[in-house]
Structure formats: structure tokens, C-alpha cells
Amino acid sequence: MMLWAVIVAGIVAAIFSAGMLLSRSLYMSAVCLLVVLLQTALIFVLRGAPLLGLLQLMIYAGAVMVLVVITIMASGGAAADQRFADFCLPRPLAALGVLAVAVELALTFTAAPSRAALPVPPGGLATAFSAELFHGYALATEAVTLLMFLAALALLPDKEAA
Amino acid sequence: MNAAIWATVGALFSAGLAMVVLRRQLLAMLLGVELMIAAVNVALVHYAGVFSDAQALAAVAIVIAVAAAEAVVGLSLILKVLRSGKGLDAGDLAELRG
Numbered sequence: 001m002m003l004w005a006v007i008v009a010g011i012v013a014a015i016f017s018a019g020m021l022l023s024r025s026l027y028m029s030a031v032c033l034l035v036v037l038l039q040t041a042l043i044f045v046l047r048g049a050p051l052l053g054l055l056q057l058m059i060y061a062g063a064v065m066v067l068v069v070i071t072i073m074a075s076g077g078a079a080a081d082q083r084f085a086d087f088c089l090p091r092p093l094a095a096l097g098v099l100a101v102a103v104e105l106a107l108t109f110t111a112a113p114s115r116a117a118l119p120v121p122p123g124g125l126a127t128a129f130s131a132e133l134f135h136g137y138a139l140a141t142e143a144v145t146l147l148m149f150l151a152a153l154a155l156l157p158d159k160e161a162a
Numbered sequence: 163m164n165a166a167i168w169a170t171v172g173a174l175f176s177a178g179l180a181m182v183v184l185r186r187q188l189l190a191m192l193l194g195v196e197l198m199i200a201a202v203n204v205a206l207v208h209y210a211g212v213f214s215d216a217q218a219l220a221a222v223a224i225v226i227a228v229a230a231a232e233a234v235v236g237l238s239l240i241l242k243v244l245r246s247g248k249g250l251d252a253g254d255l256a257e258l259r260g
Contacts, residue, residue: 003163010170017177017197026189033193036174040200043170047211052222056203059226064196064233071237072189075244120214128216129223137220144227151231154238 006046013039026072030065037061048125167208174201187250188243192236199229 013036020032037060044053121128133141174197181194203222210218240250248254 003166006163006170007166010166010173013170014173014177017174020193020197021177021181021184026187029190029193033196036197037200040174040204043167043204044207047167047207049207049210049219049222052203052207052219052226055223055226059230060196060200064230067233067237068189068193071240074241075189075250121216125210125214125216125219129219132216132220133223136217137224140224144224144231147231148227151234154235 002046006043009039009042009046013043026075027069030068030072033068034061034065037065051126051129164208164212167204171201171205171208174198174204186252188240188252188255189250191252192233192240195236196229196233199225 016032016035016039020029020036023029023032037056041053041056041061044050044056178194178197178199178201181197182191185191185194203225206218206222206225209215210222243255244250
């Protein structure tokens with residue numbers, strides 16, 4: 001049952017990501033991204049990470065999408081005259097790049113040593129997660145908190161605009 | 163389960179990469195970056211579930227916070243460009259081109 005739920009969520013996310021790519025309208029792209037983020041949050045919950053699914057809903061599907069929509073409104077939301085850029089990379093070079101990525105992916109999945117699943121830590125994965133976040137990664141967590149405050153400064157109006 | 167997750171990750175990341183490379187509008191490029199980050203987060207959560215690795219979950223939480231900060235800074239930069247009257251087309255921003 002869970003497998004089918006993940007498959008359905010993945011298919012819906014893939015369809016709407018293609019819609020993001022092909023749509024001329026920025027509004028449509030933003031709405032498609034919102035659906036993709038909701039589906040990824042659902043996958044998080046199905047894979048046993050409900051807290052991260054909730055974070056995804058609150059931060060991405062809530063705050064960031066509101067910012068994106070407000071920016072689109074400020075820009076007028078006009079559709080582009082031309083959907084895609086003039087892609088001037090030489091075709092043999094582009095083909096070589098795609099081929100290299102494909103070969104690297106194949107080598108990664110075939111030659112990588114399989115790692116045995118670790119036993120679930122005592123107290124469950126959620127307890128180990130909080131221990132990692134606030135003990136092992138405590139410095140990184142503090143740094144990210146500081147980064148969020150610094151990012152908020154970017155929204156302050158500057159003197160020239162005022 | 164593995165194949166479904168990796169196919170989803172591949173589709174999302176490819177679509178995001180194509181948006182960043184091919185689309186002209188700055189906002190669409192930023193949305194493509196967000197799509198790629200979402201794909202990587204799905205891969206990390208699946209990895210954490212398969213290998214019972216709490217470090218991957220912690221990495222996802224940090225990535226979500228950093229991506230939110232990146233979106234705020236990116237959108238404020240786009241608003242700044244808009245106020246300067248240059249529009250949203252990435253091709254028009256050529257002041258630093260050598």
C-alpha cells in the first residue's frame with residue numbers, strides 16, 4: 001500500500017515538474033512547484049520522516065511559495081515572449097556532457113559497494129535525529145539559525161529605494 | 163520502492179536542471195533550483211530510511227533551512243533587478259559579461 005502511495009506521489013510530482021518546465025506563465029510554474037513540494041512532503045511522511053514533511057509544508061509550501069507569488073505579482077507576472085533561452089552550447093559538447101552524466105550514474109549504481117542497513121538506534125530514528133541535530137550538528141544548526149537572520153536582512157528596504 | 167524513489171528523484175532533478183539551463187526568466191531559474199533541492203531532499207530521506215541513518219535526516223533539516231534563506235536572498239535580488247528597470251529576462255543582465 002505504501003509502495004503504491006509513493007509511486008502515485010512520484011508520478012504526480014514528475015508530471016507537475018514537467019508542467020513547471022513547459023509552462024510559459026510564472027504563476028503556473030509556481031503552482032506546479034507547490035504541488036511538487038506537497039508530493040515530496042507526502043513522500044517524506046511515507047518514508048518515516050513526518051517532522052521533515054511538516055517542515056517542508058511550513059517552510060517551502062508555506063513561506064517560500066508566498067514569497068515567490070508576491071515576487072511574481074511585483075514583477076507583473078507577464079509570460080515570457082520566448083519560453084527557452086537560445087542554447088548556444090555546441091551540440092557535440094552538450095551530448096558529451098549528457099553521456100558523461102549517464103556513464104557516471106551507471107557506474108555509481110553498479111560499482112558502489114552495497115552498504116548494510118544499520119540497526120535502528122535505541123529510541124527510534126526520531127530520537128537519533130534530534131540527537132544529531134542538537135549534539136552532533138549543533139554548530140551547523142546554530143550557523144543556519146544565524147543565516148536565517150542574515151537572510152531576513154535582505155528584505156529590509158535600502159536607503160536608495162526609501 | 164527503490165526504483166520508484168530514484169525515478170522520482172531523477173525526474174525532479176532533471177526537470178529542475180533543465181529549468182535552470184533552458185528558461186530565460188530569473189524567477190523560473192530560481193524555481194528550478196528549488197526543484198533540484200527538493201529532489202535531493204527526497205533522495206536523502208529515502209537513504210535515511212533504508213540505512214537507518216539519522217545524519218541524513220539532520221542534513222535534510224539543515225538543507226531545508228539553507229534553501230529557504232537562499233530563496234529569500236534570491237527573490238530580494240530579483241526584486242532589486244526589477245526596481246532597476248531591467249526586467250526579468252536573464253539575457254538582459256549582461257553588465258558583467260566580458
